[in-house]
Amino acid sequence: MATTERLLTGLDALETAAPRRASLATRVWARLWPVLLAVAIVLAIWQLVVWSGWRPEYAFAGPAAVFTDLFGRLQDPAFYQAIAVTLRRAVTGFALATAIGLVIGAAVSRVRPLRAAFGSLITGLQTMPSIAWFPLAILLFKLSESTILFVVVLGAAPSIANGLITGVDYTPPILLRAGKVLGLRGWRLYWHLILPASLPSFLAGLKQGWAFAWRSLMAGEIVIIIANQTSLGEQLHYARELADSPGLIATMIVILIIGIAVDALFNTADNALRRRWGLDQRPV
Amino acid sequence: MTMRAQEAPAGRTAEPAVRLDAVSKTYGYGQDGLLALDHVSLEVGTGEFVCLLGASGCGKSTMLSLIAGLDRATGGSIHLGGRRVAMMFQEPALFPWLTVQRNVELALNGRPRAERRALAAELLKTVHLGGFGAKRPHELSGGMRQRVALARALAQDCDVLLMDEPFGALDAMTRDLLHDELERIWRDRGLTVLFVTHNVREAVRLGDRVVLLSSRPGRVVEIFDVLLDRPRRTDSPEVASLAATVTDRLREEVSRHGDH
Ligand SMILES: Nc1ncnc2c1ncn2[C@@H]1O[C@H](COP(=O)(O)OP(=O)(O)OP(=O)(O)O)[C@@H](O)[C@H]1O
Ligand SMILES: [Mg+2]
Numbered sequence: 061m062a063t064t065e066r067l068l069t070g071l072d073a074l075e076t077a078a079p080r081r082a083s084l085a086t087r088v089w090a091r092l093w094p095v096l097l098a099v100a101i102v103l104a105i106w107q108l109v110v111w112s113g114w115r116p117e118y119a120f121a122g123p124a125a126v127f128t129d130l131f132g133r134l135q136d137p138a139f140y141q142a143i144a145v146t147l148r149r150a151v152t153g154f155a156l157a158t159a160i161g162l163v164i165g166a167a168v169s170r171v172r173p174l175r176a177a178f179g180s181l182i183t184g185l186q187t188m189p190s191i192a193w194f195p196l197a198i199l200l201f202k203l204s205e206s207t208i209l210f211v212v213v214l215g216a217a218p219s220i221a222n223g224l225i226t227g228v229d230y231t232p233p234i235l236l237r238a239g240k241v242l243g244l245r246g247w248r249l250y251w252h253l254i255l256p257a258s259l260p261s262f263l264a265g266l267k268q269g270w271a272f273a274w275r276s277l278m279a280g281e282i283v284i285i286i287a288n289q290t291s292l293g294e295q296l297h298y299a300r301e302l303a304d305s306p307g308l309i310a311t312m313i314v315i316l317i318i319g320i321a322v323d324a325l326f327n328t329a330d331n332a333l334r335r336r337w338g339l340d341q342r343p344v
Numbered sequence: 345m346t347m348r349a350q351e352a353p354a355g356r357t358a359e360p361a362v363r364l365d366a367v368s369k370t371y372g373y374g375q376d377g378l379l380a381l382d383h384v385s386l387e388v389g390t391g392e393f394v395c396l397l398g399a400s401g402c403g404k405s406t407m408l409s410l411i412a413g414l415d416r417a418t419g420g421s422i423h424l425g426g427r428r429v430a431m432m433f434q435e436p437a438l439f440p441w442l443t444v445q446r447n448v449e450l451a452l453n454g455r456p457r458a459e460r461r462a463l464a465a466e467l468l469k470t471v472h473l474g475g476f477g478a479k480r481p482h483e484l485s486g487g488m489r490q491r492v493a494l495a496r497a498l499a500q501d502c503d504v505l506l507m508d509e510p511f512g513a514l515d516a517m518t519r520d521l522l523h524d525e526l527e528r529i530w531r532d533r534g535l536t537v538l539f540v541t542h543n544v545r546e547a548v549r550l551g552d553r554v555v556l557l558s559s560r561p562g563r564v565v566e567i568f569d570v571l572l573d574r575p576r577r578t579d580s581p582e583v584a585s586l587a588a589t590v591t592d593r594l595r596e597e598v599s600r601h602g603d604h
Binding site: 065067069072075076234237238240241243248253256257259 | 479
């Protein structure tokens with residue numbers, strides 16, 4: 061018996077030698093340099109197009125003018141206020157969409173008749189361009205915050221619900237069988253097995269939902285200008301009206317950066333989950 | 345050193361832990377229905393180690409699923425006398441979002457937290473994984489994961505342990521070691537084990553009896569008593585010679601299917 065134990069321990073030691081992870085600096089640099097390279101290439105092309113004289117400078121400003129403008133904006137409190145308003149709307153809308161998506165997703169994945177009735181409708185809603193909701197939203201809520209919120213929620217909720225439904229559907233059957241043998245039933249089956257198993261898919265739904273929310277929000281802020289309420293979309297709108305090309309492009313860059321930053325946040329969460337669960341490796 | 349079918353070996357208690365009475369299982373309906381098990385009757389004594397052997401698709405997994413209550417028989421009846429059943433699959437089927445320790449604790453539900461923790465740690469020691477409780481399943485090797493799955497099955501405090509090709513995916517050395525481990529745990533705990541495999545030597549190495557099933561539909565063809573002393577070695581000549589006999593019978597059974 062003792063030999064068995066020693067043999068097992070020996071095998072275990074051989075089989076669980078953990079690979080060393082690279083140092084933080086190495087990992088950051090590995091992620092960073094392709095980004096820097098891409099930015100450099102885009103800037104170069106942009107500058108070349110401006111130099112070619114394809115469009116006059118007042119319509120299509122070059123990098124130098126744009127970054128000067130951007131730098132100026134970064135000194136201006138009103139600009140931060142615009143960002144704050146836009147982010148507040150994004151977060152509120154996204155949070156609401158998450159709550160609604162969770163409830164609908166849970167109901168549809170749980171209740172069979174609902175499933176038949178609403179499953180494909182939810183997928184259909186996902187393909188609906190958010191701009192197409194605005195006429196109805198304006199009729200319902202006039203030109204108000206609610207109009208924007210309505211469209212943001214409608215843009216994001218279907219993706220979030222769908223993420224949860226897909227996750228529940230694709231709970232590995234072998235885990236379900238194991239759960240049954242372990243005596244998991246009813247809400248305990250949901251809590252201990254189905255919900256955690258659908259987490260990766262739900263996270264993917266959240267990420268996609270965020271992308272839709274952000275797009276809908278920008279459309280909303282350009283279409284619906286609320287007096288005395290500055291926002292990133294509103295700044296875009298006025299930059300166009302005033303033919304302020306550097307300001308317009310500078311604002312677009314800020315929108316792009318916020319979008320990328322939030323996406324990176326979701327990716328970080330997703331990677332952390334995959335590493336913890338070993339999803340990229342041998343199946344468990 | 346001899347074996348003879350249908351002869352009860354000494355030491356097996358009379359009262360069966362599991363009794364299958366003419367159990368049938370059909371998948372699907374009507375013309376398209378597939379008869380997976382056809383009037384299978386079998387008794388497994390309390391504390392007995394029975395191996396189920398048969399070609400692929402002969403209904404071994406189906407039989408375990410029915411006993412475990414994962415699926416319903418379409419005919420006949422299964423008697424467990426209120427015994428608790430745990431099951432192990434070919435894959436470890438551990439929950440990747442839980443640590444090894446938590447995976448085992450999940451099976452101990454209904455007890456106070458501290459007790460669960462202590463019991464799970466104890467069970468991990470039983471399968472020689474005492475130091476690995478904080479790891480996640482994917483950080484372990486295949487053999488270690490199966491041992492965690494075994495610990496989890498034991499945590500259910502079962503009387504009957506159903507095992508569906510639990511070591512099928514492991515290398516020969518690890519499998520041999522796990523045979524020793526399983527045999528020790530089976531003896532120490534007085535478990536009744538129903539062990540599915542299509543590895544004849546594994547069946548002879550482990551079983552008190554080896555039940556040979558035919559394919560499509562699954563029926564009990566023959567039962568071999570294994571009267572060899574324990575502990576046995578998979579590579580011993582006695583195991584090899586009995587395995588050869590069983591293999592011949594299995595081949596005969598499989599080749600009958602080529603005839604029609
Ligand atoms: N859920 C199912 N629906 C339809 N047919 C099934 C189902 N499960 C099993 N079968 C069929 O029943 C028969 C027996 O299957 P089973 O999985 O029990 O065989 P097995 O002996 O465990 O095979 P293996 O050695 O390959 O694991 C097979 O022909 C299989 O195709
Ligand atoms: Mg099987």
